[in-house]
Amino acid sequence: MLSNCKMPVSEPRFANFGSVFLGPVLSFFSQRLLDNQPQDKPLYFLAREGYWLQQAYNHYLNGARKQQKSYYLLASRAFLFKLLLSDERSYTYSLKGDFTGTFYDLMRTRFLLCDSEITTIFTERVFNTQIDLKKDKSKIIAMLTDSRDDIDLLVAPIKCAYLAYLKSIEVTAQSTLHLVDLGYSGTIQSLLGILLNKDTHGHYLIASNPGSHKVASTRAYMQGYLKEGVKIGDGYLPLDRSMFLESLLTAPNGQFRDIKFNTLNPNSFDMYYGRKVASQRYFYLLEQVMAGALSLCEHNAQRAVNFTANELEILLESYLAKPNMIPHAVRHIFDIDDDVAGNGTVNAIQFFGLG
Template sequence: MKLNATESKVPLYFLAREGYWLERAFKRFCNGAGIKAQSEYLLASRAFLFKLLLDDERSFSYSLKSGFKGTFSELLQNRFILNQDEITRTFSPVLLAKTIDLETDKQSVIDIFNAHKAELSLLLASTKKAYLAYLEQLGVTKQQTVHIVDLGYSGTIQSLLGILLNQNTYGHYLIASNPGVHTIEGCKATMKGYLKEGVKIGDGYLPLDRSMFLESLLTAPNGQFRDIRFKTLNKGAENLKQFDFYYGRKVASQKYFYILEQVMAGALNYIEHAARHNITFTKSELEMLLNSYLSKPHMIPHSIAHIFDIDDDVTGNGTVNALQFFGLNK
């Protein structure tokens, strides 16, 4: 992404687990190119925002979008990361045992959430207060337009942040499936893809169809971001500048993060070297490089194949190894 004068003056917020390395790469690029720019790594996840906005009907078009079959209790655990105590305190055993198929039961699920809006608001109040304070600390709430960076692709986290904050957003993506300017619940959401725009999974564009490969490689040392709380200095006192963060289970890439750090050290060194010497790649050259790794088996050394695990708990698929999934380790 090339920075123009305007973009270099506004902070860029790098989202989710992929943002952990993307933000570091951006800083190394700026260092090599002699550019002064502001950037922050911003903790966010689809599941966390799905949960945080359970009392806001505007979010349901995103959180209930993909298919699901199972009990209502399983939906709450997998899609909205509610724990067992939160679930049983909020919903009756009869509702929790109800079998759900989102293709046919989406409206009934919405009706249940709306009927329990007061209970959900009370349940989520402390988490929402802490997260908004965290966003304020990072300067997010002060921006006229919040500029975020992610791999892509449909802009779900961007849309949910816009709903939560009632702010305009601008999404900078490697690939944007739904590019352009959109109005989301009264706010402007701009989505730009720097490698490709207007393609969706299944269209045959390999960098998107096999994006799981990049997601597994560009990951933070922690599992999925699941919760945030104020750090309590003493009973009844809150320190608004300090937070406790809670994460989901770790997969192999996080358990063996030291291996990933060695891989990324070389990548970051090259990024800074390329920026310093004005070495650039065209989109077609990047696609050629990506397609080589995404289509040909044994391009990745066998000794590090295990770090390509990702968790796909939101869709109920558990742990998936990208290389095995696409047959790249055969």
Template sequence: MNIKEFGQNFFGPLLSQYLKSVFEGSNEGHLYYCLAREGHFIQAAISELKKQGLLDTTIDSRYLIVSRVFMFKILLGAPESWQFSLSPKFEGNLQTLLAHRFNLSQTIIDSILSEAEQTTDINLPEDIDTVKAVFLKHHNELSSVVSGAKIAYLAYLEYKGFGVDDIEHNVLDIGYSGTIQKLLTLLTSTSTTGHYFIASKPGTHVVAGNNVQMHGVFKEGVKLGDGHVMLDRSLFLESLLTAPSAQLVDLRINPLAPDNEEKFEFFYGMRANCQKQFYLLQELMSGAIEHVVHCFKYDIEYSNDDLDNLYEQYVSKPNMIPHGVRHLFEIDDAISGNATISYQQLFQL
């Protein structure tokens, strides 16, 4: 099996059935934002379907550059955001937390926190109140150091129409807790509807007085460790469904650039193998998108059981995946303060 065939067989059915579910029914007056690195190929598939005349060309879908780390950073001055940024697991000291999860430089950390504060050992989410107390103590300084990036990102969102048009805002992503969706709602005071592969807590949540609706296409109400393979081994999806750039960590506006998307200067973190050899990933995903087109053209459907069984075969048996693409299964784990997670770790080899 070559790389393109692997993309057709492994990812094509998942992506096809996901998009079929998202776009069933009327889409008039809706905006669709394909989020973060995962949104790159979701947007590419949507564009190809429209090009082939298999999806309504009036559907307005837009790729939105965003990341959890960046949203955590620009909302450091908003205590309402800390429930999201401090809930993922972390073990280390406060300096490492601010450097990895919020992408603050050592110079900035030194200017705000004392050495004693920086070296405070924490274990999240158990020590969330301890961290919140430090953040509250330095609230004004933290707000100040992220204000430039926050202003720049609000300008970018306005440019992309997010929170501007009085129409329904939909976000498309793999899942699972909807953190980016909730933070976008918090930042812009815009109600949103999220369409995910899996939604751990589906339904309507209220964030800063606005509704955040979450829907899982393949599964709802499951958590990591519950035994649902597509969630427990979801990093296989995230490592392939990615953009050529690593995760967004900073943003500035270039006042000398033209008044279009070129004026936004994006800065990205460490690249994994899938970004370093993106040409291989493009070949793989071209096969997946070809299969999406085929399924839409001939009205081919997959049941959730079909997709679960297919996914489990690939991610539980390393020999099912061609040697030439195994190294692409690598993803950074900055949120937890770790380096990249490799395919050996994913396969538990």
């Protein structure tokens, strides 16, 4: 029976695609991070994209024969929205954008509350209320304020476990927290600053809101290495079609949704994740793509091969604007989940009509 089992075959075409599409991006970003990392401060690579961004950075450091400290930090917008659900300082971020539906659906999709949590905290009249987020923000805040004590009881054990996890990777010991992500507006950076009451420095490939900003009682500095000051819809293709990068730069797990202390070992944690999209279900293919990208990072560092921002933009635009540049064999892994915005799973190639 075992002789009929087929193991995944490593194919050079996957690694080749990774080296020409993602390799220059990761090499460029890693070089800029190395140039800008404070000597005595670790970098914290955020969310799902941080899984590969940190590995690329480590490969670049290895090629450059340098050492810098870094950690992969589990976080997601929705998880932090839930953790800060009773904190009015977070509503600037969690209650923006479009949403129409019931209050119940808002709590479930944007704040990760399950059915039992919603029905325990809020009355039936409240959670069945129809809302339009753009018109009813003050009404929503009033509903949350009325239930603040119950919300605090709900999130207290989650917050306790998450703060212990952050302490285990030295986050709480930092005076200023240096965070790394693809971009773009710095929402997770701002929420972590609120949660920890710390100043933060965000290192991004693209930063829509560069410079120093007041976030509650803290300062958040945002820095973009490829481009600054552009927003989605401005016509800057690497940002407007950033889901191409997001779909591949993903951890093997779905969205980070919850954390608890391990019942057998109180010094360790149980992590909980959302559903997987195609790039995670076919992670063995993604690993082959990324092997080529990581190899190029190390190669470029060894030989001091650098890309300018203009060179990288030209390369990216050739893939993001022209049809049939993405090999057919990997097109099915260009999925991302956009649950926070209520869009479910989106395939980048299909969405932009490049198939």
